[in-house]
Amino acid sequence: MIDESDMALLRQGVNAAKQRACEQGSPVLASCSLPHPNIDFVQIFAANHRSEQPATLWAMPEDNFALLGLGCTHEFQCPAGRPWSDLQSAWETRIAKAVVIGDHRPVLCGGFAFDRRTRRSKLWRDFPAAALTLHRYFLQAEGTRIKLVLNTLVDGRSDCEKLCDELLKGWQKIVARSYSPPAEEVGRSLGTLVSGQAWRDKVSAAVEAIGAERLRKVVLARAEQIAVDVPLPDILDGLRQLHPGAYVFAFARGRSCFLGASPERLIARRGNRVHTCAVAGTAPRHHDPEIDRQLGRELLISDKNRYEHALVANELKRALGLYCDHVASPPEPRLRKLRHVQHLVTPIRGEIHSNMPLLALLQQLHPSPAVGGFPTNEAMAYIRAHEGMDRGWYAGPVGWLDAAGDGEFAVALRSALLAGRDAVLFAGCGIVKDSKPEDEYWESRYKMQAMMTALAATGTEPA
Numbered sequence: 001m002i003d004e005s006d007m008a009l010l011r012q013g014v015n016a017a018k019q020r021a022c023e024q025g026s027p028v029l030a031s032c033s034l035p036h037p038n039i040d041f042v043q044i045f046a047a048n049h050r051s052e053q054p055a056t057l058w059a060m061p062e063d064n065f066a067l068l069g070l071g072c073t074h075e076f077q078c079p080a081g082r083p084w085s086d087l088q089s090a091w092e093t094r095i096a097k098a099v100v101i102g103d104h105r106p107v108l109c110g111g112f113a114f115d116r117r118t119r120r121s122k123l124w125r126d127f128p129a130a131a132l133t134l135h136r137y138f139l140q141a142e143g144t145r146i147k148l149v150l151n152t153l154v155d156g157r158s159d160c161e162k163l164c165d166e167l168l169k170g171w172q173k174i175v176a177r178s179y180s181p182p183a184e185e186v187g188r189s190l191g192t193l194v195s196g197q198a199w200r201d202k203v204s205a206a207v208e209a210i211g212a213e214r215l216r217k218v219v220l221a222r223a224e225q226i227a228v229d230v231p232l233p234d235i236l237d238g239l240r241q242l243h244p245g246a247y248v249f250a251f252a253r254g255r256s257c258f259l260g261a262s263p264e265r266l267i268a269r270r271g272n273r274v275h276t277c278a279v280a281g282t283a284p285r286h287h288d289p290e291i292d293r294q295l296g297r298e299l300l301i302s303d304k305n306r307y308e309h310a311l312v313a314n315e316l317k318r319a320l321g322l323y324c325d326h327v328a329s330p331p332e333p334r335l336r337k338l339r340h341v342q343h344l345v346t347p348i349r350g351e352i353h354s355n356m357p358l359l360a361l362l363q364q365l366h367p368s369p370a371v372g373g374f375p376t377n378e379a380m381a382y383i384r385a386h387e388g389m390d391r392g393w394y395a396g397p398v399g400w401l402d403a404a405g406d407g408e409f410a411v412a413l414r415s416a417l418l419a420g421r422d423a424v425l426f427a428g429c430g431i432v433k434d435s436k437p438e439d440e441y442w443e444s445r446y447k448m449q450a451m452m453t454a455l456a457a458t459g460t461e462p463a
């Protein structure tokens with residue numbers, strides 16, 4: 001696993017960082033990467049997500065790409081009212097002085113709350129408004145190539161030999177640990193979940209508000225609480241297998257694990273190329289292929305869904321255009337078939353101005369009308385006043401950012417917050433002037449199936 005030559009590299013990095021720390025009088029990051037044999041990311045995450053926090057799992061099964069982060073070397077947060085680009089500046093400052101040994105770029109993983117202006121409820125207390133973590137242990141898989149990255153902060157008085165030894169022993173412990181189910185039921189008090197009927201009423205009220213006010217679209221979300229008996233490794237494997245084209249993610253903090261399989265890319269940056277995607281407008285799937293195709297054809301020509309979709313695509317293009325050249329997208333939305341629903345999608349690309357931080361663009365794109373509404377400010381005010389729940393990280397951006405400013409963030413949809421044997425599932429629907437409460441309710445249920453199936457549970461509807 002980690003042999004003597006790897007240890008020598010680690011020592012070299014840590015010693016160099018100590019020397020730099022002495023010169024500048026402040027701690028320096030040592031980041032060392034080593035090749036690693038094949039290892040099951042899901043098993044390692046599940047076995048360690050409670051003891052090595054924060055813990056991150058990120059997988060794009062179809063692309064054979066996965067990240068796993070355990071423990072914290074440093075967490076970058078963003079105080080309320082400050083732009084997210086501050087977080088990126090702090091990261092750049094840290095990385096400019098770092099000692100990096102190996103052919104990798106250090107990576108931060110984490111997420112942002114949907115609405116930084118609402119106070120976190122008890123349910124989401126372990127999830128800050130904005131948190132990107134430099135994990136102590138980090139694994140990256142691209143195809144069959146796996147790298148282990150060890151990150152540690154070194155100061156002028158650090159005992160380098162001891163630091164290296166602790167890192168090594170820590171990793172050995174992680175690999176040896178096996179998954180154990182949660183010891184007790186958590187039994188959290190979740191407050192009142194909105195009943196199905198009450199939510200339909202909220203949709204009716206939103207349709208009226210859309211008729212009467214400047215508001216043209218608002219996304220209303222709902223939550224369902226269920227009991228879960230499936231072990232975490234099976235849930236995560238289920239997500240990977242059921243949704244190979246999705247972003248499969250899990251973030252463990254405190255007693256909770258926020259996980260999901262999102263179909264929605266908010267931003268991906270490689271060099272100056274950026275890609276986003278409008279995903280809005282939904283129809284169910286059907287096991288009969290002919291009916292399924294018919295549902296798809298109807299979705300493609302549905303005025304209501306095309307309108308709902310166009311608000312998202314236009315707004316994403318506008319926001320991208322503020323920081324990018326050559327913004328381009330196909331003229332018509334396409335159909336994307338997921339396991340339980342089909343969506344209208346419009347991929348959009350551009351070339352970002354070279355000095356523009358990814359997190360500045362991310363903040364421009366979020367909340368898109370796919371999760372907030374249109375116009376954004378009116379929709380957010382409506383959600384705050386009427387939705388009646390804290391979305392936490394649901395519908396917020398989650399993903400990763402590397403030392404060169406490349407990264408990828410998905411919108412945290414098709415997700416649930418798991419604590420012990422409780423799960424709270426979330427789903428929302430874009431409400432426009434022609435929305436029908438009953439249809440939207442069923443749409444939200446289909447969307448929840450993405451998680452329900454992996455949790456192998458049937459939803460219990462609050463009365």
Ligand SMILES: C=C(O[C@H]1C=CC=C(C(=O)O)[C@@H]1O)C(=O)O
Pocket residue numbers: 219264279280281282343369370371395413414426427428429430431447
């Ligand atoms: C807000 C959600 O979905 C969004 C993304 C795709 C389609 C949507 C729709 O058709 O309403 C929503 O805008 C969710 O899944 O919780």
